[in-house]
Amino acid sequence: MATEAESAAEPTESEGEPLIHGSPSELGRAGQLVVHPDRDSYLAVVRALRDDGYRMCVDLCGVDYLLKPDRPLPAGVRPERFEVVVNLLALDGRRRARLRLQVPVDDLTAPSLFELHPGTEAMEREAYDMFGILFAGHPDLSRILMPDDWEGHPLRKDYGIGRIPVQFKGNPRPR
Amino acid sequence: MSRTEVGLDEGRQEMQPRAGTSGIEALREMGAVLRIPHLSEEVESVPTDDDTMIINMGPQHPSTHGVLRVMMELQGEKVLRAKPVIGYLHTGMEKTGEDLTYLQGPTNVTRMDYVSPMFNELVFAMAVEALLELEMPPRATWIRMLMCELNRISSQALWLATNGMDLGAISMMIYGIRERELVLAFFEKCSGLRMNHNYIRPGGVAADLPDGWRDDVMHILDVMPGRLDEYDTLLTGQPIFQERTQDVGVITADECIALGITGPTLRSTGVEWDLRRHMPYLYYDQVDFDVIVGRYGDTFDRYAIRLNEIRESIRIVHQILDLMPAGDYRAQDKKVTPPPRGRIDESMEALIHHFKIFTEGFKVPEGEVYVAVESPRGELGCYLVSDGSAKPYRLHIRGPSFVNLQALPHMMRNGLIADAVAIISTLDPVMGEVDR
Numbered sequence: 001m002a003t004e005a006e007s008a009a010e011p012t013e014s015e016g017e018p019l020i021h022g023s024p025s026e027l028g029r030a031g032q033l034v035v036h037p038d039r040d041s042y043l044a045v046v047r048a049l050r051d052d053g054y055r056m057c058v059d060l061c062g063v064d065y066l067l068k069p070d071r072p073l074p075a076g077v078r079p080e081r082f083e084v085v086v087n088l089l090a091l092d093g094r095r096r097a098r099l100r101l102q103v104p105v106d107d108l109t110a111p112s113l114f115e116l117h118p119g120t121e122a123m124e125r126e127a128y129d130m131f132g133i134l135f136a137g138h139p140d141l142s143r144i145l146m147p148d149d150w151e152g153h154p155l156r157k158d159y160g161i162g163r164i165p166v167q168f169k170g171n172p173r174p175r
Numbered sequence: 176m177s178r179t180e181v182g183l184d185e186g187r188q189e190m191q192p193r194a195g196t197s198g199i200e201a202l203r204e205m206g207a208v209l210r211i212p213h214l215s216e217e218v219e220s221v222p223t224d225d226d227t228m229i230i231n232m233g234p235q236h237p238s239t240h241g242v243l244r245v246m247m248e249l250q251g252e253k254v255l256r257a258k259p260v261i262g263y264l265h266t267g268m269e270k271t272g273e274d275l276t277y278l279q280g281p282t283n284v285t286r287m288d289y290v291s292p293m294f295n296e297l298v299f300a301m302a303v304e305a306l307l308e309l310e311m312p313p314r315a316t317w318i319r320m321l322m323c324e325l326n327r328i329s330s331q332a333l334w335l336a337t338n339g340m341d342l343g344a345i346s347m348m349i350y351g352i353r354e355r356e357l358v359l360a361f362f363e364k365c366s367g368l369r370m371n372h373n374y375i376r377p378g379g380v381a382a383d384l385p386d387g388w389r390d391d392v393m394h395i396l397d398v399m400p401g402r403l404d405e406y407d408t409l410l411t412g413q414p415i416f417q418e419r420t421q422d423v424g425v426i427t428a429d430e431c432i433a434l435g436i437t438g439p440t441l442r443s444t445g446v447e448w449d450l451r452r453h454m455p456y457l458y459y460d461q462v463d464f465d466v467i468v469g470r471y472g473d474t475f476d477r478y479a480i481r482l483n484e485i486r487e488s489i490r491i492v493h494q495i496l497d498l499m500p501a502g503d504y505r506a507q508d509k510k511v512t513p514p515p516r517g518r519i520d521e522s523m524e525a526l527i528h529h530f531k532i533f534t535e536g537f538k539v540p541e542g543e544v545y546v547a548v549e550s551p552r553g554e555l556g557c558y559l560v561s562d563g564s565a566k567p568y569r570l571h572i573r574g575p576s577f578v579n580l581q582a583l584p585h586m587m588r589n590g591l592i593a594d595a596v597a598i599i600s601t602l603d604p605v606m607g608e609v610d611r
Contacts, residue, residue: 028542028544029305029306029543029544030544030546032545055432056432056435057435058435058547058556058573059545059571061558061573063560063568063569064569067562067568068568072541085543085571087545087556087558089554091432091446091448091453094454117433117435118203118581119433119434119435119436119578119581122577122578123578126577130269139199140200140203142188143188143262144188144262145610145611146262146265147262148188148189154267161270
């Protein structure tokens with residue numbers, strides 16, 4: 001059974017990009033496996049990879065590619081402004097896999113991984129807090145690092161540094 | 176699509192009374208999502224809000240290791256739900272990192288996990304070097320390993336100190352900090368700073384080891400084993416300590432893997448997983464050490480693992496002392512490494528070169544990479560995106576404390592408030608890393 005599962009995780013060589021569970025993949029820098037699912041196949045790919053042995057989701061974060069719209073991506077993957085990057089780990093096979101999910105700015109939603117990997121709960125809240133990406137199916141999507149009443153999402157590229165209004169205008173001047 | 180269309184309502188960070196919490200969120204806060212998967216969304220024998228009380232522990236509570244705030248729903252002494260509320264130390268370090276060059280970067284990341292700063296610098300430097308495809312000279316790599324293992328000793332010693340104090344062994348606080356001081360004194364001699372060293376940088380380390388470093392390290396290695404045996408006398412065999420820690424905060428291997436928990440907490444459940452052994456980086460495949468694994472997944476196991484990891488680190492450092500080669504302490508790559516100080520006085524080109532590297536920085540090829548190392552708290556990862564300029568396009572640090580904190584509701588459920596203190600302590604969260 002183990003060999004069967006391993007062979008399913010192997011990239012199947014097709015005409016163009018190797019496909020993993022129907023999604024284009026590539027070997028990124030330092031030989032790291034990167035899979036590019038779309039939003040419809042995202043959950044299915046994560047579930048299939050989990051069955052292949054990638055049982056732990058170690059990291060999930062967002063990236064804002066506002067200043068870098070023409071980055072290299074495999075054929076068939078349309079670059080969008082936001083990306084959700086998921087790092088998976090297979091403890092038995094000692095392998096890692098990374099998923100890069102494109103999220104367009106006019107429809108900022110992504111499926112939540114909470115059902116598959118409950119450990120993504122805090123990470124998805126952080127991605128929501130920092131980038132405003134909404135995770136459908138998340139049990140408690142609230143800000144996690146910024147205060148509840150904060151406006152804006154700080155890690156976006158159009159969120160300038162030093163834009164916080166001065167809070168203590170009435171302070172006496174230093175003597 | 177708006178937020179309401181996808182059925183999302185921005186919640187609040189704070190724990191709400193049961194009347195205001197429904198369905199899966201309440202189950203999650205009770206830890207039921209993992210523990211009782213067959214339960215429906217309605218939990219039987221729900222106490223009403225009149226029976227229970229929600230109290231805050233923190234952010235200024237002394238046993239929360241910084242500014243962690245845990246909201247707990249209590250029925251008498253029993254914790255029914257718990258929710259960690261974080262963000263009190265959030266200073267936007269990932270945003271700051273996008274505005275610093277790769278050479279300035281370590282000064283920023285070293286402040287995240289301030290108890291084990293060497294690991295932060297290491298993971299950042301390794302990510303940058305992976306993008307640069309830069310080979311490290313052997314001596315630089317061995318120096319990095321030496322520093323990291325010494326840092327692991329000091330970090331676990333500080334954990335023993337704070338954990339002892341949380342459980343009432345006040346004298347342990349003094350002893351643990353005394354041991355940490357030995358290591359910090361050595362770090363100060365090497366890097367000039369006791370914390371936030373900025374010692375491990377992309378391209379090598381900041382400076383060669385100082386004269387007489389072998390004697391300093393040997394002093395630490397000679398003193399520590401005796402001190403560890405004293406801890407065994409003080410804590411390990413002591414009935415009160417055992418009562419307070421055994422069968423407290425139990426977590427299973429499946430729960431750990433589902434929650435993404437790594438480090439001593441994962442190893443305490445019997446899963447043999449240490450990145451140093453299983454996905455080796457630096458030269459960890461050339462040294463001999465054991466991965467300490469627990470059995471019951473309780474607080475006592477995690478204590479024993481951390482204590483024995485100090486012993487393993489001492490073993491590793493002994494081997495490093497034997498294996499340390501002579502040679503360069505940084506890569507001789509002209510694009511990354513500034514010229515030696517002596518050449519600046521005699522060569523105009525060297526001066527210009529030095530100036531360019533420290534003002535503009537060096538350019539890193541476009542790409543993205545994820546690198547992970549085993550910090551004393553678990554898997555410390557760095558996801559780095561470069562757009563080909565001299566500053567990171569996106570710098571994300573996967574802090575083990577941030578992820579491990581999610582185990583709090585599961586471990587605290589149906590425990591006592593007194594155990595809550597032990598459970599916060601056993602996860603060893605460093606709030607600088609949680610909030611970043």
